[in-house]
Structures are given as C-alpha cells and as structure tokens.
Amino acid sequence: MTTPWAEYALTRFPEDPRDQLRAWDAADTYLLRHLAESGTELSGTVVVAGDRWGALTTALSEHRTTQITDSFLTQEATRANLARNGATADAVRLLTTQDAPPDRIDVLIVRVPRSLALLEDQLHRLAPGVHEGTVVVGTGMVKEIHTSTLRLFERVLGPTRTSLAEKKARLIFCTPFRGLAREANPWPYRYQLPEGVGTVSGRTVTNHAGVFCADRLDIGTRFLLQHLPRSRGAERVVDLGCGNGVVGTAIALANPAAEVLFVDESYQAVASARETYRANAGDGDGAEFRVGDGLTGIPAESVDLVVNNPPFHSHQATTDATAWRMFAEARRALRPGGELWVIGNRHLGYHLKLRRLFGNSELVASDAKFVVLRAVRK
Numbered sequence: 440m441t442t443p444w445a446e447y448a449l450t451r452f453p454e455d456p457r458d459q460l461r462a463w464d465a466a467d468t469y470l471l472r473h474l475a476e477s478g479t480e481l482s483g484t485v486v487v488a489g490d491r492w493g494a495l496t497t498a499l500s501e502h503r504t505t506q507i508t509d510s511f512l513t514q515e516a517t518r519a520n521l522a523r524n525g526a527t528a529d530a531v532r533l534l535t536t537q538d539a540p541p542d543r544i545d546v547l548i549v550r551v552p553r554s555l556a557l558l559e560d561q562l563h564r565l566a567p568g569v570h571e572g573t574v575v576v577g578t579g580m581v582k583e584i585h586t587s588t589l590r591l592f593e594r595v596l597g598p599t600r601t602s603l604a605e606k607k608a609r610l611i612f613c614t615p616f617r618g619l620a621r622e623a624n625p626w627p628y629r630y631q632l633p634e635g636v637g638t639v640s641g642r643t644v645t646n647h648a649g650v651f652c653a654d655r656l657d658i659g660t661r662f663l664l665q666h667l668p669r670s671r672g673a674e675r676v677v678d679l680g681c682g683n684g685v686v687g688t689a690i691a692l693a694n695p696a697a698e699v700l701f702v703d704e705s706y707q708a709v710a711s712a713r714e715t716y717r718a719n720a721g722d723g724d725g726a727e728f729r730v731g732d733g734l735t736g737i738p739a740e741s742v743d744l745v746v747n748n749p750p751f752h753s754h755q756a757t758t759d760a761t762a763w764r765m766f767a768e769a770r771r772a773l774r775p776g777g778e779l780w781v782i783g784n785r786h787l788g789y790h791l792k793l794r795r796l797f798g799n800s801e802l803v804a805s806d807a808k809f810v811v812l813r814a815v816r817k
Contacts, residue, residue: 440468442498443475447524451492452516453732458760462516463494465606470548470578471498473602473610479574483545486568488561489552493517496531497524499548505532505541507565509557509649511704511730535706535730536561536649544568549611551579555587556626557649557707562595563624569596569615577611584609595621627711628653632685636664638692639685645714646683647707651750653683659748659809660685663782666804666811667746670694674743677702677772679734679765684712686746691720700727700742702734734768745769745779749789763792766814770796773816781812 440447440463449462474481481502487495488507496506497520508514514533521530534540536557547569552558569575575596577584581604589611592599597616601609626648633656634640646653652660663686670676670690674697678687681701691699701712709730716726734745747769749762762783769779779797783789785805790812793800797814804811 440494440498442468442471444471444498447494447497447520449492449494449497449520450516450523452512452519453764454519455760462492462520464491464580465608466550466578466580466583467491467494467498469605469608470495470576470610473576474499479546479576481546484541484543484568485546485548486541486544486565487548487550488565489550489558490517491550493520495548495550497521497526500524500526500530503531505534507534507536507538507540507561509536509552509705509707511706511732515732536564536647537706537710540565541568543570544573545570547573547575549575549577551577551583551588551611552649553583554649554653555591556653558588559591559595560624560626560648562591563621563626566595566621571615571617573615575613575615577613579609579611581607581609584611595619627714630654632656633661636661637667637689639664639689639719642688642719643715644683644685645711645718647711649705649707650683650711656685659782659784662804662806662809663746663748663780663811664689667693668744668778668780668813670697670744672696673698675700675741676744676746677734677737677742677769678712679745679747679769680749681712682708682748684708684715686748687712687726688716688719690744690746691716691725695720695725698725698727700729700737702729702731704730704732706730733765734772737768737772739771740774740777742769742772743774743777745773745777747779748782759787759792762787762789766792766796770814770816775816777816779814779816781814782809783812784808785810 793814
C-alpha cells in the first residue's frame with residue numbers, strides 16, 4: 440500500500456498465499472492521502488474505529504494510534520502487519536468494541552462498517568470523548584456510504600458532509616457539536632423468540648450491534664432450530680460462528696449435561712451469546728465463550744458435535760474460504776464418530792465440500808432456500 444509517507448507490505452489474516460484479496464482498498468489510501476495533504480495534526484489521541492485489516496492503524500502507528508475493532512481477525516492482522524513493517528508491539532493500543540474507548544479523542548477516523556447498527560453503537564460510545572476541536576473523518580467505498588450513514592453521523596456527533604468520490608471511494612467530514620441533544624444508545628437490543636423453534640421458543644435473545652440479523656430471528660437459523668441434532672449426556676458441543684448464541688443455547692436447554700463452547704471471531708457476537716445463554720440457561724459451568732479464529736487451539740479429537748452456520752462474505756467480498764476453513768477445523772476437532780451439522784443456502788454447494796473433507800454428507804432437511812447437512816468424522 441502506497442501512502443504519502445511510505446509503502447507498506449500488508450496481508451489479511453489468516454495469511455494465505457493463494458488469496459488474491461488485498462488488505463486495503465481505495466478508501467484507506469484516500470483517507471491517508473487526505474490526512475497528509477490537509478496537514479491534519481496527529482499529535483493528540485488518534486482513534487481508528489473499524490479498520491479492516493490494520494492498514495490504517497499500521498500507516499498511523501508512529502502516532503500511537505488506538506484501534507477499536509469488533510474483529511479478532513482484524514486484531515491479529517494488525518499485529519502481523521505492524522511487525523511486518525518494523526513497528527514495535529506497543530506502537531499502538533488495540534481495543535475491542537467491548538472495551539471502554541479513550542476518555543478524550545482528538546482525531547477520530549472511522550472506517551464505515553457494513554453494519555449500520557455497529558456504526559450507530561460505536562458513534563454513541565465514542566461521542567463522550569469527542570470535543571469541538573476533534574477532527575472526525577470517515578471513509579468507505581461509495582457503495583458503503585448511504586444517506587442513512589450521513590444522518591447517523593449528524594444525529595450522534597454533528598453536521599456532516601462528504602467529499603467527491605475518487606476511485607469509487609468517498610470521505611465523510613463531521614464537525615462535532617457538543618451541545619447536540621442525542622438519543623440514548625439503543626444497543627444492545629433484546630427481543631423474544633417466536634413459538635415453533637424448539638427449546639428456545641418464547642425465550643429472550645440479546646444482540647449487540649453488528650451481530651447478524653440483530654433485530655429478529657433470521658430464517659436460516661429458524662430452520663436450523665427446527666432440525667437440531669439431539670445431544671445426549673456429557674457431550675462437548677461447539678456452536679461455531681455462534682452469533683447471538685441462540686443455537687448453542689437451544690442445545691444446552693435440550694441437554695443440560697452438555698458442555699457447550701460458543702466461538703466467534705466477533706467480540707460483539709460472543710458478548711451476545713454469553714448474555715443469551717445466561718438469561719436462559721443460567722450461570723452454571725456448562726458453557727465456555729471464546730473469541731478467536733474458529734477452532735484454532737481446540738485439541739484434535741476432543742469434540743462430539745459441531746453446529747455451524749458459516750458466513751460467505753468477508754466484508755464486501757463473497758468467498759467460501761471461511762466455510763472451508765471452518766469445515767476443515769471441525770473435522771480435526773471432532774472425535775471419531777463425531778458430527779458436523781451445517782446450515783446453508785442451497786446454492787452454496789456445501790455438500791460437495793463436506794464429501795471432500797469427511798467422505799460423506801447427509802441431507803437432514805431442506806426447503807426452497809436452505810439445507811441442513813450432516814457429516815460424520817470416520
């Protein structure tokens with residue numbers, strides 16, 4: 440990535456030589472060029488919210504930047520990219536969306552996230568640290584910035600305008616107004632599940648901002664809840680890519696003897712899963728919550744059941760790489776005879792991947808849009 444200050448070697452995480460997707464885009468370089476050409480003073484507290492793969496944080500590391508992200512993978516990519524470009528481990532401060540932001544923010548850089556809800560939550564959490572002299576600059580590709588995005592900046596921080604587009608990227612300029620009468624942060628959001636979804640029917644779910652389908656039960660998960668595997672006895676079960684944890688909670692309620700591990704790379708998701716589980720299944724020792732890279736670090740042949748609804752997007756890119764890694768990790772973690780259950784859109788062809796990895800794939804249930812598949816570790 441070329442900037443007015445230097446060139447940086449950057450990769451995504453986990454690093455894959457076959458991956459043709461870059462760790463930065465025109466929105467990142469547009470913003471960095473603006474900072475240089477405008478002479479923005481970077482000596483105060485600089486906060487970068489929503490950095491994708493650490494490109495902005497790495498380029499601004501000499502200014503003791505604070506990064507705030509919802510993504511474990513982003514944090515790992517940032518650490519790797521800092522080291523790759525000669526920055527020391529303590530060059531930046533890495534925070535998650537669940538951590539308290541800095542009390543004072545002098546420069547706020549916002550990489551507009553895909554989720555408007557996550558942006559809303561973050562702006563509300565950052566607003567107390569913003570003062571009238573704070574420089575606020577957002578960046579994103581044109582397709583990521585909508586009228587609703589600009590209105591959100593205006594409602595939470597102050598008057599907002601945009602730049603001209605360059606290479607399909609655009610900047611957002613916001614002038615903080617301390618006297619703004621803003622509404623309370625609506626996140627996290629809680630709602631009651633409908634009837635007809637098994638053990639969690641009528642239960643309350645907690646969703647922190649940015650979690651998939653945060654204001655309702657998505658139709659894929661509803662279909663999976665109607666066809667969940669039966670867990671018996673003291674099994675070790677993994678809700679892989681747990682989101683708000685409703686699937687793992689349903690399994691725990693059906694089999695109180697099970698030990699359920701909730702895993703997601705999103706800090707917001709794992710926080711949601713923890714609250715959903717505790718509200719419905721208690722504070723017992725039957726659950727573990729982990730933010731991480733899939734099943735990395737889980738011992739081989741230590742799990743009886745993995746339930747997975749894999750994502751097929753990485754930010755704006757459509758890819759099956761994440762699903763493939765999840766399936767491969769599940770096979771390694773499962774004991775012989777252990778099962779992987781997968782929900783997915785029919786057109787994604789997950790049954791072919793499962794057959795390649797497991798040597799088998801069984802169709803458990805299907806409708807016009809979704810399939811539930813079962814693969815057994817031999």
